[in-house]
Amino acid sequence: MAGASACGGAGCGPHCSSSSSGAGAEGDAPAERMGRLSIAAGASTTTCGKCDGGGAVVAVSGGAGMCGECFRAYLFGKFKLAVTSNAMVRPTDAVLLAFSGGPASRVALQFIHEMQSKAIQSWETSNSQALPAFGVGVAFVDESALLARPEHESEMATEDIKSIVSSLSPGHKKVHVAPLEDVFSSGSEDKAATLKEVVGMINDETGRDDFIRCLLMLSLQKIALENGYTKIMLGTCASGIARHVLSATVKGQGYSLPADVQYVDTRWDVPVVLPLHDCLAQELSLLCELDSLKTQQLLDRPCSGINSLVASFVSRLRDENPSREHTILRTAQKLKPFSFNMFSANGYHDFLPSRLRPKFQNVDTNDTTFSEILCLICGSPFSESELQNLENTKHKAQRKIDMYTAHCCQSCHFQILPAATDMYEHFFSLLPKFWTEKVDTAVTASANHGSLRDQIEDYLLEEDDDEN
Amino acid sequence: MGSSVGEGAKLQPSRAGSRLCVRCGERKAALKRPKTLEQICRECFYVVFEDEIHQTIANNSLFKAGDRVAIGASGGKDSTVLAYVLSELNRRYNYGLDLFLLSVDEGITGYRDDSLETVKRNEIQYGLPLKIVSYKDLYGWTMDDIVKAIGLKNNCTFCGVFRRQALDRGAALLKADKIVTGHNADDIAETVLLNILRGDIARLSRCTFITTGEDGPIPRCKPFKYTYEKEIVMYAYFKKLDYFSTECIYSPNAYRGFAREFIKDLERMRPRAILDIIKSGENFRISTTTRMPEQGTCERCGYISSQKLCKACVLLDGLNRGLPKLGIGRTKVGAGAERNTSSLQGKHGNFDF
Numbered sequence: 001m002a003g004a005s006a007c008g009g010a011g012c013g014p015h016c017s018s019s020s021s022g023a024g025a026e027g028d029a030p031a032e033r034m035g036r037l038s039i040a041a042g043a044s045t046t047t048c049g050k051c052d053g054g055g056a057v058v059a060v061s062g063g064a065g066m067c068g069e070c071f072r073a074y075l076f077g078k079f080k081l082a083v084t085s086n087a088m089v090r091p092t093d094a095v096l097l098a099f100s101g102g103p104a105s106r107v108a109l110q111f112i113h114e115m116q117s118k119a120i121q122s123w124e125t126s127n128s129q130a131l132p133a134f135g136v137g138v139a140f141v142d143e144s145a146l147l148a149r150p151e152h153e154s155e156m157a158t159e160d161i162k163s164i165v166s167s168l169s170p171g172h173k174k175v176h177v178a179p180l181e182d183v184f185s186s187g188s189e190d191k192a193a194t195l196k197e198v199v200g201m202i203n204d205e206t207g208r209d210d211f212i213r214c215l216l217m218l219s220l221q222k223i224a225l226e227n228g229y230t231k232i233m234l235g236t237c238a239s240g241i242a243r244h245v246l247s248a249t250v251k252g253q254g255y256s257l258p259a260d261v262q263y264v265d266t267r268w269d270v271p272v273v274l275p276l277h278d279c280l281a282q283e284l285s286l287l288c289e290l291d292s293l294k295t296q297q298l299l300d301r302p303c304s305g306i307n308s309l310v311a312s313f314v315s316r317l318r319d320e321n322p323s324r325e326h327t328i329l330r331t332a333q334k335l336k337p338f339s340f341n342m343f344s345a346n347g348y349h350d351f352l353p354s355r356l357r358p359k360f361q362n363v364d365t366n367d368t369t370f371s372e373i374l375c376l377i378c379g380s381p382f383s384e385s386e387l388q389n390l391e392n393t394k395h396k397a398q399r400k401i402d403m404y405t406a407h408c409c410q411s412c413h414f415q416i417l418p419a420a421t422d423m424y425e426h427f428f429s430l431l432p433k434f435w436t437e438k439v440d441t442a443v444t445a446s447a448n449h450g451s452l453r454d455q456i457e458d459y460l461l462e463e464d465d466d467e468n
Numbered sequence: 469m470g471s472s473v474g475e476g477a478k479l480q481p482s483r484a485g486s487r488l489c490v491r492c493g494e495r496k497a498a499l500k501r502p503k504t505l506e507q508i509c510r511e512c513f514y515v516v517f518e519d520e521i522h523q524t525i526a527n528n529s530l531f532k533a534g535d536r537v538a539i540g541a542s543g544g545k546d547s548t549v550l551a552y553v554l555s556e557l558n559r560r561y562n563y564g565l566d567l568f569l570l571s572v573d574e575g576i577t578g579y580r581d582d583s584l585e586t587v588k589r590n591e592i593q594y595g596l597p598l599k600i601v602s603y604k605d606l607y608g609w610t611m612d613d614i615v616k617a618i619g620l621k622n623n624c625t626f627c628g629v630f631r632r633q634a635l636d637r638g639a640a641l642l643k644a645d646k647i648v649t650g651h652n653a654d655d656i657a658e659t660v661l662l663n664i665l666r667g668d669i670a671r672l673s674r675c676t677f678i679t680t681g682e683d684g685p686i687p688r689c690k691p692f693k694y695t696y697e698k699e700i701v702m703y704a705y706f707k708k709l710d711y712f713s714t715e716c717i718y719s720p721n722a723y724r725g726f727a728r729e730f731i732k733d734l735e736r737m738r739p740r741a742i743l744d745i746i747k748s749g750e751n752f753r754i755s756t757t758t759r760m761p762e763q764g765t766c767e768r769c770g771y772i773s774s775q776k777l778c779k780a781c782v783l784l785d786g787l788n789r790g791l792p793k794l795g796i797g798r799t800k801v802g803a804g805a806e807r808n809t810s811s812l813q814g815k816h817g818n819f820d821f
Contacts, residue, residue: 204738206737206738245664246661246664248748249660249661249664249745249748249749250734250741250744250745250748251741251744251748252743252744252745252747252748253748254747254748254749254750254751254752255748255751255752255753257748257752258753305737306734306737306738306741309730309733309734309737313726313730316726317665317726320726324665327665327666327667328664328665328667330667331663331664331665331666331667331668331669331672332664334667334669334754335752335753335754336753336754336755383751414740
């Protein structure tokens with residue numbers, strides 16, 4: 001289906017995937033594939049415009065034709081700029097790279113490896129050895145339980161991934177392979193069955209797709225927390241972000257949209273960073289071909305429902321105008337990000353060279369918590385109407401279920417919660433405790449705070465405006 | 469908006485004859501409501517359709533008693549249904565409005581003459597006085613002349629800009645307090661998407677406003693903001709309203725546009741998506757400083773303008789000086805003027821209402 005090739009063959013990030021550059025495409029001649037990529041067409045000359053090497057143009061950007069070397073440098077430059085100018089990785093960080101097996105995350109893996117290698121070299125040759133090199137680990141979340149794939153395929157894919165990672169040296173990178181169902185802390189019960197049951201309770205096709213993405217993020221968080229990682233790096237690229245802009249718009253999530261399209265996302269226990277933010281899927285696919293970077297897409301799950309429709313739409317737009325994805329991105333960048341879209345812990349930016357620190361001066365505060373209420377399933381910050389609904393529910397609610405429901409954003413409420421309200425209880429009981437416990441804590445905290453206030457209300461001179 | 473019946477769940481297709489209306493439970497269901505997929509009878513459809521529009525008008529305080537309101541009437545289904553429903557609601561709920569039909573004659577032979585005949589019939593059928601303003605009178609050029617001069621590439625841009633001013637001038641002649649247009653939910657959803665695709669953040673922040681131009685001469689509003697195009701067609705069909713349904717002869721052939729196709733596909737998959745796009749548009753976190761360009765007036769004609777000369781004067785200049793590309797595309801020299809004529813044009817050619 002058209003959705004499969006929408007990413008131009010590059011699965012953007014750990015959860016969005018396309019299977020068009022799987023086994024079938026390997027038979028195509030590289031030149032033919034490049035011919036299909038509009039970024040290579042329209043070069044005004046056939047030799048590189050950036051260097052003196054006179055190499056053949058493989059890609060065009062901003063009107064300038066680039067040879068393979070320059071193209072790689074161009075992409076790596078974007079990656080590195082994103083990492084440094086957003087202070088994504090500190091020397092003390094342990095970075096967990098989310099690896100889906102697709103071209104985008106493969107490039108992310110390659111580039112972070114190169115940055116790590118340089119850091120290791122610097123450290124080894126430095127006299128003081130004051131700046132250690134950051135650590136890198138790789139996570140792959142196995143969705144086989146939902147794909148009904150034969151077990152040997154899953155094993156093959158896993159082995160492949162391990163061999164890809166182990167071929168990168170220096171810098172040993174641990175590979176963490178976790179089945180998606182591990183997010184359910186069911187204990188002795190069959191987690192895969194729980195996963196299938198809860199997904200089966202979702203009637204809406206798009207809702208199922210999005211729900212699985214939420215579980216994927218949770219899975220990454222879990223792996224990171226359990227193994228001491230301090231950052232999660234996603235391979236989400238510009239094309240994936242452009243698609244997200246449109247699909248969020250179409251789902252009524254215009255308010256929360258900016259939260260997911262920035263370089264940095266600290267909503268989660270382990271902050272998430274997107275260094276391929278400005279690279280197009282086509283560019284990343286091309287680099288994998290040029291450099292023979294191995295990808296593994298046996299276990300790809302194509303997006304479905306509205307997400308698939310959006311993918312086809314963006315694909316048609318891209319065919320008509322290759323820079324359309326960038327324009328969509330630019331529009332999204334003009335929307336106001338949230339407070340959690342930057343690192344604001346006190347002293348976070350101390351590791352930066354002094355010339356870069358001024359940029360972050362007004363950001364470092366003592367306040368490490370943010371005030372937005374987040375959807376319990378997808379993490380979207382609540383809009384005013386959702387907050388109002390939550391407030392109303394707080395005053396009326398007798399049952400926990402009502403509080404859980406009120407902590408779901410309107411989109412999750414519509415497309416993820418079961419159609420029949422009498423199924424809510426069961427549905428919420430199956431959800432990862434990680435999610436529902438957060439609401440339990442918030443509710444208890446709020447009740448405690450309220451009861452404290454009751455005791456001293458007569459002595460308060462000012463209105464307490466900390467409603468949320 | 470509507471019950472949750474059918475939303476998200478897949479209804480088994482069943483013949484209308486075998487089911488009762490889910491609203492009244494008395495009459496046979498005659499149709500599936502495009503907005504909610506509820507199976508209802510005709511009478512209940514009229515009720516929910518008209519009621520939702522009344523709620524939109526009331527909740528947004530679109531009018532006050534005594535307002536003279538000019539209904540932009542093209543003779544097409546949106547404006548015909550608008551005229552019909554507005555005069556009906558005006559009567560039923562005593563809005564106290566003085567309603568007029570205001571029509572623009574772009575001078576397109578074989579198309580506009582026919583649709584104007586429709587509006588003239590509406591004048592009689594609905595008992596609403598009609599005023600027609602023409603491009604010929606206002607600008608000295610008909611669309612036929614313009615197309616002869618510049619061809620079919622940017623003609624929609626000219627027409628859109630000229631029509632907007634023509635409506636304002638006609639409304640001023642009528643001493644109207646407000647203009648209403650038939651822009652429906654599908655139009656607004658399409659505009660939101662197009663503005664995202666074009667990177668036009670300023671327009672994106674304004675395009676979901678139900679009333680615009682409040683600081684200008686005559687504000688205009690869109691009572692059909694939440695009304696689905698399909699339901700307007702359905703209403704016109706069942707009520708056997710008289711309207712003109714051919715596409716403008718100068719619009720690109722077989723033109724649907726990527727965005728409109730996409731919205732149609734979306735609607736099929738999830739009817740409420742159209743309203744969801746509008747809701748997103750209303751909720752985008754856009755800083756207010758980016759919203760409004762500075763309001764001034766045109767040096768030449770006095771019309772409202774953010775530049776020295778209003779767009780209509782710039783375009784007219786181009787026509788009169790034989791420079792058809794003047795005012796088309798971006799102001800950068802050599803920029804792809806072609807871009808503006810791509811599939812990113814809306815149904816009406818430009819994106820300002």
